[in-house]
Amino acid sequence: MAEPPPKPRARGFKAVSLSPVPRDLLGGPPRRAGAWTAKVITLFPQAFPGVLGLSLTGKALDAGLWALETLDLRVFGAGRHRNVDDTPAGGGAGMVLRADVLGRAIEVAQTGVPTEGWPLIALSPRGRPFDQAMARRLAAGAGVTLICGRFEGIDQRVLDHYGIAEVSLGDFVLTGGEIAAQALIDATVRLIPRVLGNQASTEEESFARGLLEFPQYTKPAVWKGHAIPDILLSGHHGQIASWRQAEAERLTKERRPDLWRAYRDRADAAARDRDPGGDREL
DSSP: OOOOOOOOOOOSSOOOOOOSSOBOTTSOOOOOTTOEEEEEEESOGGGOSGGGGSHHHHHHHHTTSEEEEEEEGGGGOBTTTTBOEEOOTTOOSSOEEOHHHHHHHHHHHTTTOOSSSOOEEEEEEEEEEOOHHHHHHHHHSSEEEEEEOBTTOBOHHHHHHHTOEEEESSSSOOSBSHHHHHHHHHHHHTTSTTTSSOGGGGGTSTTTTSSOOOOOOOSSSEETTEEOOGGGGSOOHHHHHHHHHHHHHHHHHHHOHHHHHHHHHHHHHHHHHHOTTTTOOO
16 A cells, blocks of 8 residues: 655744744844844734745845844733733723733843843834834844834833833834834845845935935836836936936925925035035125
8 A cells, every 4th residue: 555645844934932032933044243133022923024034134034144033922921821911091992011011021132132222112103203214223233122012002101111112104003013013124124234135226215315216117118108218228327317316306396295395404404514604695
């Protein structure tokens, strides 16, 4: 009688087990000394690395250019059922993450991290908007610890006691902070040297110079009756640069007047610095 075929080996992430110690979910890729590290406190460690394990960020993670550690909040839960939340003081709908539970997780996560250049951030819709400038500051540091909120939020005493910065992706509400944490990590990691194949690309993309990025085109030269602008095929690099600058300014002015005002204010301030007496009457 023929032997049954071997069972197919599972592919993908390794099974996740509970551990009170932050660790890398990818099962131990090499980590370079001083590699930028993201620590994530979450009720769903199995959500990581998610998209961070794909494409360039995934390759950089495997190469040890950055590191990912997750801390399962449930491990620190109270009582036999490891409860992590309770009803809000004063009444109201929903549940709130308990101060004692989250506090224990934070203290384990922050053990051994540098006192400078390692912010503690909670993803929250009421936080300061995340932007490219913040991503650059985070990438220049040693790492970050992120708290993925759930339910109605976090006990305010935790935020106050640990000096946690609240950061938001925008004016909308998610069911939890895991998606927001992955977005923040992705935006930051791609700015780390050697993560992108062409680091110069980060200097031309949206927000790098305070403007939205200019339109991009590639082959074929004509598609469904739409042609690539002639200037881009001219080979005249000076004119191409001028066209791209003008298009970036046009798009920013049309779509993001707030960015446009800030860009113009910086340009005016720079002009005054170059010519301090330019506005004086002789």
